[in-house]
Amino acid sequence: MSNRAAAQAARDEQLVSLVNAGVYRDGRWLVRGVDLNINRGEVVTLIGPNGAGKSTTAKMVTGVLKQDEGSVTRSSDMRIGYVPQKLAIDWTMPLSVRRLMRLTGSLSDADLLDALEATGIRHLVDSEVRHLSGGEFQRALLARAIARKPDLMVLDEPVQGVDFAGESALYDLIRSIRTSTGCGILMISHDLHMVMAGTDTVICLNGHVCCRGTPDTVSQSADYLKLFGNTRSLAVYSHHHDHTHLPDGRVMHGDGSITDHCHPDDGHHHGHDHGHHDDHDHDHPVHDHHSHTHHHAATEDRQNNHA
């Protein structure tokens, strides 16, 4: 059986499932009411603005954060490869790609070189990490994750610091990793951008699930168009939230009107009692929250070192 057929055949195998999952910290819900399944061979992308709960949701998936309500079920022997948004690395110290690959555990030379080969940077194995370009660095992080042959890859902003052409190449690479290994992939992105093309399922978060579906379904759905604009190209390539969560939990829409919910009559708030989402203080658009600054610190450091 070809790799592709094998990946296809295994598609029904569910790797992780979140049902009505939420995380409550410091007196508020960071994210709530998340339903999410990832099957083997499937690419699921979380989109949404800063502070929307994308990383928090990914951490529930990996088990780094435990949900405060709802359920999270993981396939028992699942291996997870995580590509973080930032790395706590001292960029003033010399660090080769080879050592970067082994920072989190031992790895045979063969597996190490195979992974670098798969991401197209085998020739850089002895290069200094701080001298890598943005795209090469992201490839090194991807290689580090796939070297351990994960069942599920979680990629937090995999194209940051990468130019437009490099971004397209990286998404191609991520898709090819999915096809050749059959792993499931959870990606996080700030906006739809190019991520749409290679994604099976898009879940848009804004403290809760705003909308979801295949890229085509999402970009053509009345709900999506209502939320994000009414031209398809705009819908696919740029993602605008047309509402602001006020500190008191109510929602101000683009036209200035204020309601208790983002889109009270369109059926997104399914099943559970989501009304109480908006009873909490999730003022996404206004907080310049520490985690964002924190997350990007290493990238900025790295870029400074490149400068």
Ligand SMILES: Nc1ncnc2c1ncn2[C@@H]1O[C@H](COP(=O)(O)OP(=O)(O)OP(=O)(O)O)[C@@H](O)[C@H]1O
């Ligand atoms: N451990 C924590 N304790 C308290 N608050 C937290 C914690 N982790 C994250 N937050 C807050 O939860 C909210 C969601 O954060 P999260 O990192 O999930 O957002 P995000 O969608 O990934 O954002 P970005 O695009 O900026 O990375 C933010 O307001 C953040 O400050």
